[in-house]
Amino acid sequence: MPGKPITDQQARLYMRLNKTHRRETAAAMAGFSASTASRLDKDPRLPSQRKAERRHGGGHADPFADLWDSEVVPKLEKAPALRPVTILNDLCLRYPDRDLIPARRTLERRVRQWKASNGPQQEVFFRQNHPPGRQGMSDFTDCRSLGVTIAGILLDHRLYHFVLVYSGWEHGEVVLGGESYTALASGLQNALWSLGASPMEHRSDSLSAAFTNRADETQEDLTVRYEALCGHYQMTPTRNNRGVAHENGSIESHNGHLKDRIEQALLLRGSSDFASLDDYRRFVAEQISRRNSLRRQELAVEMPHLRALPQRKTTDYDDTVVVVTSSGGFTLRRVFYTAPSTYIGHRLRVRLYDDRLECYLGASHAFTLARGRPPSGGKGQHGHVVDYRHVIHSLRRKPQAFANLVYRDQLFPRAAYARTWQVMSEALDQRTACKTMVGLLWLAHSNACEAELALALEDNLDARQIPDLAALQTRFDVANNEVPGIDVLLPTATAYDRLLTGGMMQ
Template identity: 55%
Template sequence: MPGRPATDQQVNLYMTSRHHHPQRAAAAASGISERTGRRIERDPRPPSQKAAERPRRRKTVDPLDGLWESDVLPLLLSRPGLRPVTLLEEMQLRHPGRDWDRLRRTLERRVRSWRGEHGPEREVIFRQDHPPGQQGLSDFTDMGDVAVRLSGTPFAHRLYHFVLAYSGWEHAEPVLGGESFTALACGLQNALWSLGGAPVEHRSDSLSAAFRNLDRDAAEDQTRRYEALCGHYGMQPTRNNLGIAHENGAIESQHGHLKRAIAQALMLRGSADFDSLTAYRGWLADLIGRRNARRDRLVGLERAVLGRLPPRRTTDHDEAVVQVTSSSGFVLKKVFYTVPSRLIGFRLSLHIYDDRLECFLAQSHVLTLPRGRAPGDGRRIQVVDYRHIIHSLRRKPMALLNLVYRDALFPRPAYRAAWEHLLAAGDPRAACRILVDLLALAHEGGCEADLAQVITEQLGRGGGVPELAVLRARFAPAIAAPPQVRVELPPIASYDALLSSPQVIAGATA
């Protein structure tokens, strides 16, 4: 063929064909040109016998000028982990007169060749063959580079990720806080109940992030809880060694695949902004469901050998007991939460989940609160629901002026903007009264969002805060008028007719 040298087989075929065919036919039969055929006839030796040794392009002079043996090699022998660029910088300091930048590639090739012949033994990765139903893996992965937003606000979160090693079936859900046993227990149980079975072995990392801020006793308690969690589902708990990520490789690689799939799906969606966390959870579950559908055949093989689930879930939350103070709230992990004032003085039992607190009075569930997390700098934050305290605040509106959790009290930015506008007018008393009335109207009329929109539009036009009378007329709940009931009393004489009735007379005779 043009552009390709003839092979030994083609030369032999050509010379054999020439015994019975002309030059052109023999060349065509052997796949070479007629010109190549004439050259072969002048020198019938096979190409393998005519290949000349490639001449050296580089001079035999050592470009390192003997410094490899005198300087570089002793450094490598004493410190095998040195990188070529570090050695190059050291040579520049020792011998400043040489053009070391030009010799960088030469030095890199020498170091690589030396390590291949004389370097230390390296760690070997042993690829594993996972049988169906044998192993499931859990891990957390940060989603900061995906840039998901909730109602326009960046949503910093992680994903809990569970994967079956054999089929690749996966489950993922957002985690608002850090890596914790609570997030692991909740996510793992959600995955197993969605899958419909449990593998023989559950592998996680060392859980060092979950135990980081715990003392020794608390860490041991978490370890016992993890073992009890796996035991409840008949799984053998295992962990990879600390800092050895490739031992969890079956899920580490899946992290990258899932995050790329999420990024691509968000591009197709046209936006990474979701109305709420619930909407984001639903969208993510739908995406993962479609990914699992492509693994249906392997998942079917794996489900056939999975262990049966127990009758019910086990504990997937932390617990605490708090006292509700006269401020109509309690403090948990440097976060102040408000509750309805009727609970002041009571002790509440809390079930602490990753995203919420379930509050119990004795055995009765009384309240669900969104979970807050204090920043790592020691500052305290507040999770405040204005509905819990608005009735008392209406009797003491001036308390709003210097309220400790005033900034957390405003349910939407529009109410904060209204407060700042009123306060800028110079009358704090009027500002407190008007804003408290606005919050009371939002609560009683069930119109928090609509009222916020009206305030935003009015402030945007430069008209100030709308008049309360106008807002009450528009949003205050209508009071239904009582029905008019007319009662007609029969005349007394009408009862005399009953005395002459045959039924009454018969009854009297009996």
Template identity: 55%
Template sequence: MRPPLVTDHQTRLFMKYRQNNSIEVAAAKASISRATAYRIDNEVRLPSQDKPPRGRRRPDPLEHIFDTEVVPRLKAAPGIRAVAVYDEMRRRHPELSTGIRRTLERRIRSWRAVHGEAQEVIFRQTHEPGRLGLSDFTDMGSLGVTIASQPLDHLLYHFRLVWSGFEHAHVILGGESFVALAEGLQNALWSLSGSPLYHRSDSLSAAFRNLDADAKADLTHRYEALCAHYRMTPTRNNKGVAHENGSIESSHGHLKNAIRDALLMRGTRDFGDLVSYRAFIDEIVSRRNAAHGKRIDAERPHLQALPDRRTTDFEEVIVTVSSTGGFVLRKVFYTVPSRLIGHRLRVRLFDERLDVFIGGTHLLTLPRGRARANGKHDQVVNYHHVIHSLRKKPMALLGLVYRDKLFPRAEYRRAFDVLVEQLPDKQACKIAVELLALAHDRGCERELAEELARVLDVGKLPDLAALRAVFGPDPNQLPTVHVQLASLNGYEALIGASYAGEAA
């Protein structure tokens, strides 16, 4: 009869108790029989080591092809995937079963463990408080966020302290750029109230793209000047080596998952405006920082003190206003007041706005536009800038290059389409331009849009006379008020009376 099975655990227990007890006592404590105890007392190996190796239970399906066909292919193309080898072997040998895929993958993996090329080693680092901060950008398109029901194409600038896990996130409307990095990094440092010794970025690869040598050198100089302002030593990970920024790359996923969960809990991915969405992101990041509050408080004393002020987080460009009433910058046409035609303006480019100066005087702020995804130009148009000229040439509206961007609200565009469909072009353009002029003169853009929507919904055309009567009196019909100024002799008499009173 086959002896009863004894586990390795029982054997170890028996050998332990055998050191201080008789065979019988040790066997009882290990829950084995006396006969088994005598048998294993002289054994030098565990029961599992006495088992004979399991032999092959079926013929090797790769025996005739692995060494002759698979191995030469692995040597010739070390990076080839196992599934590609499997497809090639199935094509060459149709008699092979589809079930050999896992067998082939295991065999290739074993072969590579013995004969494969050396792989890159990841060296884990010991981090010190206050030493290293990381910056990177991550795409947020997969979350499907919308602003007023319109998709928001944006990135998230992400800063993180390696030791404590402090995070800061900033919504970026354009692509990766020095401006976005400078604005986001400075916001993070001032929120943190300190700066680390070293700052690491991902080489600004997207910002460097399509730049000539001089522009790249200028961008490098500006990045180094930004870090020097905060007494940080700039470092960059090697291009295309994501794990060198691993402390923030992995954090991207955690932060995006937290945002995704918060959007699901919120019940909608739509926000009324960009300010609301940014506040939503700030709240999530604040909650994540609160979870690391003790470590963040412990790291703050090791950070460097901030300078007295921020440094520049914008690009400055000189532009000339053309006769079209605007200027082109980075493939975007911007309108400005027509009085500036022919003037050279100094423009500061921020991530989401343009500040326009003439000399040292700030003139206006414009929302920043972006070139279209296909590389074509786009426009940022304010109808207030051109309406006075358009009233003189209303037919220019029909073929205007930036007509779609001229209408401030969808109701105005809808009214124009209905007018063109039902009236002659000249009359339709005249009415559409006068509607814009009415909104400009009376300051009733939103109210007029609501009234246009009501009129169009009942199938009527806009009546200019009725709309002018609704939205206040015509400035030309206001009465002229004449003010009769008092004579200066009266003031002379009053001054003389006051002097007489003082003398008395």
């Protein structure tokens, strides 16, 4: 075949046939061309003999013969990480009279051979045999690159990811904060209870990330809590060395595959925007469930080797105590939260989860708040989680406080209210604008018409009209609405008797 070297066997066959046949015939019978036969006639050596005697570079003299030991090797010994092209450029500058550029491949080949024989020892990656039921792994992966938005707002989030190494069964959930113990404990327990069993060993590098820049006593506290969490499920806790990602390689590859699946599903969906966070969480869970359905056979093999779960979950939250101040709320981890004004002056015990705060007064559950995050820039800045219902009663008595309220922009429950304030603050004097805006918020709260009132405000804004508070109060005032009369006809007792008797006869 053209371009394919002949073998020693073909050459011997040709030489034997050439004694009794013409050159072209003998070459065809040996399986090569007449031109190759002509070269064999001129040089009867076997192909293996010619290859062994062939000089370096396909018959050309080695251009680095006199430079290798004096120039190249000392450089490689001093800095083994030097690339051949770097050495070649240096030699071209120092020896401009030599045409070394065409010999780049030759230099690369010789450097590669030198490193194999004389280079430094390289790190060896040891492939592991993972028996069923032995190990589960946890990790966090940043998903901001997916470009997911909730109601048009970019979602800054991660995914907690758990994988059984043997079967590849996985669990994932959206995490809004960082790689904290709370997120790990919650995600891990949800994964185990979704699986219905636990492996013998749990491996993670997320706690190393959570420990960074923490005080020694805090690090020790988190270490004890993590060990207690694994002990509750009879798992041996292990962590890979910090900064060595390949030691968690069984899940690192799964992270990439999971993000690729979600990205492809978003492209197929045609949009990365979701109406609510719960919708996006269901979307992620659906993608993972579809993948797990392909691993049913492997999971069936692994399930008998897993351990049974305890009777209940263990703690997956941070516990702290706060005091509701006269400002109508409390500050926790650089975030100000409003609370119902009836709790001002009370001490509340707060259970801090990744996505919410559960607040208790004594042993009784008081209320639940969405978890907030502090701004990313500036140490002195605070985040705000504000519910206008908590402060509207006091704000109604002091409407002028609305204008310069610290968390004014977070007070609006919907975008229509924020747009309305912007229009009124520009068109009306401050006193009238504040009084009208507070009146609208009070109307939304007292008559439970937040969504309907927002639509009415949108209509006013589209018509470029200032909202008429009195007209809106008349429209949405539940107390003035007439209740329709309903006539209820009560059957007589004999009607029930006839019904029962008829039923027995049947």
